[in-house]
Structures are given as C-alpha cells and as structure tokens.
Amino acid sequence: FMGCISHRTTNLCSNQLIATPTTPTHLDVTSALEALSLDGYFSFNNNNHAAKDFGNTYQFLPLAVLHPKSVSDISSMVKLIFDMGSTSELTVAARGHGHSLQGQAQTHRGVVINMESLMGPQMQVHTGEQPFVDVSGGELWINILHETLKHGLAPKSWTDYLHLTVGGTLSYAGISGQAFRHGPQINNVYQLQVVTGKGEVRMCSKSKNPDLFYGVLGGLGQFGIITQARISLEPAPKMVKWIRVLYSDFSAFSKDQEYLIASENSFDYIEGFVIINRTGLLNNWRSSFNPKDPMQASQFDSDGKTLYCLEMAKYFNPDETNVIDQITESLLLELHYIPSTLFLSEVSYVQFLDRVHVSELKLRANGLWDVPHPWMNLLVPKSKIHEFADEVFGNILRDNINGPILMYPVNKTKWNNNTSMVTPDEDVFYLVALLSSAVSSKATDGLERILKQNKRILEYCARADLGVKQYLPHYKTQGDWRAHFGPRWKVFAQRKSSYDPLAILAPGQRIFEKGR
Numbered sequence: 132f133m134g135c136i137s138h139r140t141t142n143l144c145s146n147q148l149i150a151t152p153t154t155p156t157h158l159d160v161t162s163a164l165e166a167l168s169l170d171g172y173f174s175f176n177n178n179n180h181a182a183k184d185f186g187n188t189y190q191f192l193p194l195a196v197l198h199p200k201s202v203s204d205i206s207s208m209v210k211l212i213f214d215m216g217s218t219s220e221l222t223v224a225a226r227g228h229g230h231s232l233q234g235q236a237q238t239h240r241g242v243v244i245n246m247e248s249l250m251g252p253q254m255q256v257h258t259g260e261q262p263f264v265d266v267s268g269g270e271l272w273i274n275i276l277h278e279t280l281k282h283g284l285a286p287k288s289w290t291d292y293l294h295l296t297v298g299g300t301l302s303y304a305g306i307s308g309q310a311f312r313h314g315p316q317i318n319n320v321y322q323l324q325v326v327t328g329k330g331e332v333r334m335c336s337k338s339k340n341p342d343l344f345y346g347v348l349g350g351l352g353q354f355g356i357i358t359q360a361r362i363s364l365e366p367a368p369k370m371v372k373w374i375r376v377l378y379s380d381f382s383a384f385s386k387d388q389e390y391l392i393a394s395e396n397s398f399d400y401i402e403g404f405v406i407i408n409r410t411g412l413l414n415n416w417r418s419s420f421n422p423k424d425p426m427q428a429s430q431f432d433s434d435g436k437t438l439y440c441l442e443m444a445k446y447f448n449p450d451e452t453n454v455i456d457q458i459t460e461s462l463l464l465e466l467h468y469i470p471s472t473l474f475l476s477e478v479s480y481v482q483f484l485d486r487v488h489v490s491e492l493k494l495r496a497n498g499l500w501d502v503p504h505p506w507m508n509l510l511v512p513k514s515k516i517h518e519f520a521d522e523v524f525g526n527i528l529r530d531n532i533n534g535p536i537l538m539y540p541v542n543k544t545k546w547n548n549n550t551s552m553v554t555p556d557e558d559v560f561y562l563v564a565l566l567s568s569a570v571s572s573k574a575t576d577g578l579e580r581i582l583k584q585n586k587r588i589l590e591y592c593a594r595a596d597l598g599v600k601q602y603l604p605h606y607k608t609q610g611d612w613r614a615h616f617g618p619r620w621k622v623f624a625q626r627k628s629s630y631d632p633l634a635i636l637a638p639g640q641r642i643f644e645k646g647r
C-alpha cells in the first residue's frame with residue numbers, strides 16, 4: 132500500500148481506479164467533482180499536507196482536497212461519489228487536524244475533506260440548567276474552551292492536548308484525566324449532525340436516530356462525517372491546583388490511583404506516568420512546580436529507578452483558596468507517595484488544560500515535533516495491570532522511551548456501552564499510552580526499534596490473554612478488526628452496511644475496502 136505513495140500525475144496507481152469500460156476515468160472524476168456547485172472549493176494540486184499526519188510514517192496522496200464552507204458541500208460531494216456506485220474506487224477521508232498516527236485521515240487518490248474550513252454553525256453557547264455549545268465538527272477544542280469561558284462555562288471531559296478537532300476525537304473517545312468522573316468526550320455529547328456515506332444529512336441523538344448517534348461516537352469515521360456536535364458544558368473554574376508525587380512501588384501507586392477514582396469527593400483530574408531511569412527528574416519539575424520540601428526534594432535521586440508519578444488537579448475559584456487547601460491536604464494525607472517528592476503548582480484553568488501546547492512549542496522550536504511518532508495506546512483491565520506492569524516495565528522496556536508513558540485508571544461505569552468504542556470487559560481499566568518519538572535513526576530510539584518494542588508488548592498481551600484493547604486502534608487486516616470488536620463486530624458491520632454501504636468513508640482506518 133505504501134508503495135503507491137506518489138505525486139499527482141495523470142497516470143493512476145496500478146491498484147486504484149483500474150480502467151474498465153464502465154469505470155470513470157481520472158479525468159471524468161476530476162471534471163465531475165469540478166462541476167459540483169459549491170460554497171467552498173476543491174484543490175487538485177499542492178495537496179501534500181493532506182498526505183501527512185502526526186504519526187509521520189504513512190503518506191497517501193489524495194486526488195483532491197475539498198475545502199467545504201457548508202454542510203451541503205460535503206453532502207453533495209459524498210452523494211456524487213455514492214451515485215457513481217462501485218464503478219469508482221474513490222473514497223473520502225474527513226481530515227480534522229491531521230493528528231492521526233497511521234494515515235487514518237488520509238485516502239489514496241480519493242478526496243480529503245479539510246474539516247477545519249467548514250464554516251458554522253457559529254459557536255453557540257446555551258446557558259441554563261443543562262448548558263451546551265453547538266460547534267462545527269471541524270472546530271478545535273482549544274477554540275471551544277476560549278469561547279465557552281466567555282460565558283463562565285466549559286466542556287467537562289477533555290483530551291490532554293486541545294489542538295484536535297471535535298470530529299477527530301469523537302471518532303475515537305477523547306480520554307484524559309477527567310474521564311474517571313465524566314466518561315470520555317463521547318459521553319458528553321447531546322446531539323450530532325452527520326453526513327452519511329450516501330450523502331444524506333442526518334441529525335441524531337440518543338432519542339433521534341440513536342443507532343446512528345451511538346454508531347458514530349467512537350465509530351472511527353466509518354458511518355458518517357460529523358458536521359456539527361452539541362457538547363455538554365459545566366461551570367468553569369478559574370484556577371487549578373496541580374500536584375505531582377512519586378512512588379517507587381507500583382502497588383502503592385496503582386492502589387492510590389484506584390482509591391482516588393472511586394471517590395466522588397476526590398480530585399477533578401487524575402492521571403499518572405511511568406518514568407524509567409530519568410536523571411534529574413525533580414530538578415526538571417522545578418520549572419513549573421514548587422517542591423513542598425525543597426531541601427528533601429533536592430536530595431531525591433531518580434537515576435536508575437523506575438518511578439511512578441501520580442498527577443492530580445483540583446479546580447477552584449480564587450475566593451475558595453483556603454477551603455481548597457484544606458481539602459487537598461486531607462486528600463493527600465490518604466496517599467502513600469514518597470513524601471519528599473510532593474510538588475505543587477497553581478495555574479489558570481486555561482494554562483492547565485492547554486499544558487501540552489507549551490511542550491509542542493518547545494519541541495517545534497527544536498525541530499522535534501515533526502518526527503515519526505510510533506505511539507501505542509492500550510486499555511488494560513485492572514485485574515491484569517500488575518502482570519502487565521511487571522512484564523512491560525520490568526522486562527520489555529528496560530529504559531525510558533523517548534516520550535511520556537501515561538498510565539491511569541478510569542471507571543467503565545461512566546462509559547456508555549452503546550457507542551462503537553471497544554473497552555476491556557471490567558469495571559475499571561487503565562489507559563497505558565506509550566508516546567514515543569523516533570528522533571533519530573540510531574539503534575536506541577529509531578523507528579524500527581520502537582515498532583519492534585510495541586510489537587513485543589502486543590504479542591505479550593495476546594500470549595498472556597490479558598484482555599487488553601487498543602485505543603486509537605490500528606490493524607492491517609479485517610480479521611484483526613473482527614477480533615478487536617469481538618461480539619460487537621456484527622453490529623459494527625451492520626451499521627456500515629446501513630450508513631456507508633459502499634465503504635466510501637474513512638478508508639485510512641483499513642477496516643472495510645470499497646468495492647469488495
């Protein structure tokens with residue numbers, strides 16, 4: 132498949148749009164697209180950016196990029212391709228902010244929709260008892276944050292990084308440190324407007340077209356293009372108390388995390404990291420956090436150790452400082468971290484939520500943002516997390532990866548089981564995210580080595596039958612996808628034949644192939 136990476140020429144790649152008497156030729160297709168009456172426009176040249184993503188390992192050049200200005204631009208384009216039937220192999224990939232890892236928002240010689248250029252609806256914040264905001268599917272979460280804050284409100288559930296689109300994260304789940312309480316972002320949506328693979332524009336919610344609504348949420352872009360979403364809001368705090376502590380004992384770390392996510396009166400955000408053999412760790416923290424006990428902290432040595440960092444946040448408003456200090460202190464008293472490693476910081480709510488953007492700017496400045504990212508995200512059942520940690524952190528990963536390793540539990544009871552998202556079969560499971568950057572071709576941190584390591588971890592999980600599921604899943608065969616979905620495959624495949632029977636949408640996920 133990768134062999135077909137090419138620049139636009141009038142010759143077609145051998146496995147695409149193979150000429151038969153009834154097959155529209157490349158020129159037919161281009162002129163049919165050009166003949167559409169649109170509010171926006173197509174670009175047929177200089178589309179290399181649409182063949183790239185954050186993962187930076189897959190590149191498929193599209194035939195055209197649609198820059199839609201209206202929902203009808205999207206629906207008429209999809210309808211045109213649908214009406215061509217299976218004589219055309221043209222597919223359509225909605226592209227949010229292009230932060231996919233393995234070409235999921237790309238299409239080989241198909242049409243990419245640049246969702247960020249979709250205008251409207253103008254972000255509309257509705258205050259009242261159940262506040263919400265109506266946004267375009269191509270809207271970035273960072274813009275939603277700024278707009279809703281003007282009304283003292285904000286979405287409840289986030290991702291760690293906000294320069295992602297609504298349509299992009301709702302196609303997976305949208306998981307961060309608030310998910311233990313509110314569920315992922317797909318649990319915090321009231322209504323969607325969707326363009327199906329037949330080009331129909333449909334509104335859906337839990338009471339209207341619920342099958343489409345739940346199918347699209349976590350649906351990997353397979354059933355429709357999200358053009359609008361109604362996101363649930365809550366009153367936004369002004370400030371955040373942001374806390375980090377370290378553990379050397381995995382059991383104490385996971386026990387404390389599980390204790391915290393089980394309580395309603397806990398922190399507002401709970402995550403964690405695994406840190407293997409990192410020199411000067413606490414010194415680095417000092418740029419953003421203050422040690423509670425500077426003397427003791429300066430004597431702590433992280434060299435050669437595997438450490439577990441519990442990261443917590445408590446939201447507050449300036450007039451609540453004293454009460455929040457007391458609550459935080461009493462919550463911390465229940466925990467079993469290494470006392471000298473308590474670090475605290477107070478930042479605005481925006482600074483806290485947009486924290487990864489600060490790292491992005493630093494990495495960009497050093498040319499380290501546009502490198503390959505062989506990331507792997509796993510959902511591990513609570514009952515197997517010790518076994519998993521022993522093997523993965525005690526054996527497979529002997530050294531730190533080049534990037535963070537996130538590890539935190541969430542409550543499945545907060546997850547809506549009707550969505551397309553697949554999770555392990557237990558009430559609590561951990562998100563384990565190995566967020567490697569392949570910064571050089573050296574043996575230690577090169578792409579091949581990281582991919583091999585990821586493969587070893589996946590093979591171990593399968594061999595030990597841990598019941599692990601991939602998050603932001605990536606498979607190459609339909610057999611693997613069937614195994615991923617397990618008993619839910621039947622519904623997934625049924626929904627595909629109802630809403631996108633020709634398999635036009637999101638070909639980069641490699642679940643269904645057009646014309647088969």
Ligand code: FAD
Nearest residue numbers: 227228229230231268290291292296298299305306352357
């Ligand atoms: P794209 O990469 O553009 O698209 C992703 C998929 O969704 C593609 O298949 C695409 O065709 C489809 N799609 C895009 N828009 C639409 C639409 N409107 N309708 C239907 N389908 C659509 N995820 C988390 O859950 N939690 C995190 O904390 C988190 N942190 C991240 C941090 C960074 C730095 C990065 C790069 C990614 C992170 N992610 C996280 C993963 C992220 O949620 C996904 O990569 C997401 O797909 C990115 O959104 P995007 O807008 O760039 O989507």
